[in-house]
Amino acid sequence: MARDPGFWPVFVQGFPPKPKFHPDQIPDHMGRIVLVTGGNSGIGYETCKEMLKHNAKVYLAARSPEKADAAIASLKVETGKEGIFLKLDLGSMASVKAAAQEFFSKESELHILFNNAGVMVPPVELLTTDEYDLQFGTHVLGHFYLTESLMPALLAAVRTSPDGHARVVTTSSSSVYLERLHFETFKDGPERIKLGKAALYNQSKHGNAVIARQVAKRYGDQGIVSISLNPSTIQTSLQRHFPAVVHMILKAVLLKPVEYGVLTQLFAGTMPEALNYNGEFLIPWARLGRAHPECYNDEIGERLWDWLQGKVRAFEARQS
Known part of the structure; x- marks a missing residue:
């Protein structure tokens, strides 16, 4: 069994050196289609x-039509360009299926999928629609199902892309180092409750990195580039479930502006060097870097x- 790296990489990555990459370096993406989950706020909004x-032609995937519409209006003011709303609740497998079907009704190719959406330490009793742990179900199962559902569009983009690749960029966390996978906690039950909401979050972000690597292994020879990442500790609505005093301390000591948090996933999704x-x-x-x-x-x-x-497969069998 691998030795746990402990808290040290979390601490070190919380204070990174000055960035060398800036969004102004991104090549022109005219003709490319992008989908960003959780695109209505935080790092997802900045990515859009x-x-x-x-x-790029950008699909903003989010649960709330009202929040998505507000984000799209704001993006139009900031960029002069119009994002496209795609209704998606990663905590519902039926919603993921419907979102993929809606995407395919409009597009046949997808050049970049940003698996960005997330939820952090919500009340432990909250579950997905299908009764999985909310954090695992959203971060891992929901994004897995979405990625696999959209894989035909990603592979189609490989065939027409100038660089012969399509990309899947998955937002993990420094929490990847703090927990392993406990399969008995993915569904509801006493072991899940015992693990607790913070460890459940850490586990889900660990799972993001595991699956991102598996996507690379399974589809890399077909032109799919799959990268996971730690965006750093960023001031976003993701911390809405934190106690006020904890959030205040984090904001004073550790949290960084969202403009920094978007850098790593933009690099992964757009820059030629990231193909390596x-x-x-x-x-x-x-x-x-190196994950757990x-x-x-x-x-x-x-x-x-x-x-x-x-x-x-079990879900889809029930739908047929």
Whole structure:
């Protein structure tokens, strides 16, 4: 069993060196189609903004039509470009399926998928519609199902892309180092409650890195580049479930502006150099790093992939 790296990488990555990458370096993306989950706020909003500024066609995927419409209106003011709303609740497998179907009714290709949306330490009793842990179901199962559903569009984009690739960029966290996978906690039950909401969050972000690497292994030879990353500790609505005093302390000491938080995933999704990082884990700001050692364990990765695939197949069987 791999040795836990402990809190040290979390601390070190919380104070990264001055960034060398700036969004102004992003190449023109005219003709490319981008989908950003959780695009209505925080890092997702900034990702949509920069991709629109660089002439991509951007689908903003979010749960709330009202919040999405407000974000799209704001993006129009900031960029002069119009984002496109895609209704998506990653905590509902039916919603993921419907979102993929809606996307395919409009597009046949997808050049960049930003698996960005997230929820952080909500009340532990909250579950997904399908009764999975809310954080695992949103971050891991929901994004897995979405990525697999949209894979035909990603592969189609490979065939027409100038660089012969399409990209899947998954927002993990420095929390990747703080927990392993506990399969008995993915669904509701006493073990999940016992693990607690903070560890459940850490586990889900660990799972993001595991699956991102598996996507690279399974589809890399077909032109898919899959990268996971730690965006750093960023001031966004993600901390809305934190106690007020904790949030105040974090804001004073650690949290950084969202304009910094978007850097690493923009680099992963757009820059030619990132094509060399398939299956890797990036750290702030747009640097190559290493996730928890178990994220590179193929036996664990295959077990998680099979578990997720089994749940998707069971869901789809119930729909037919």
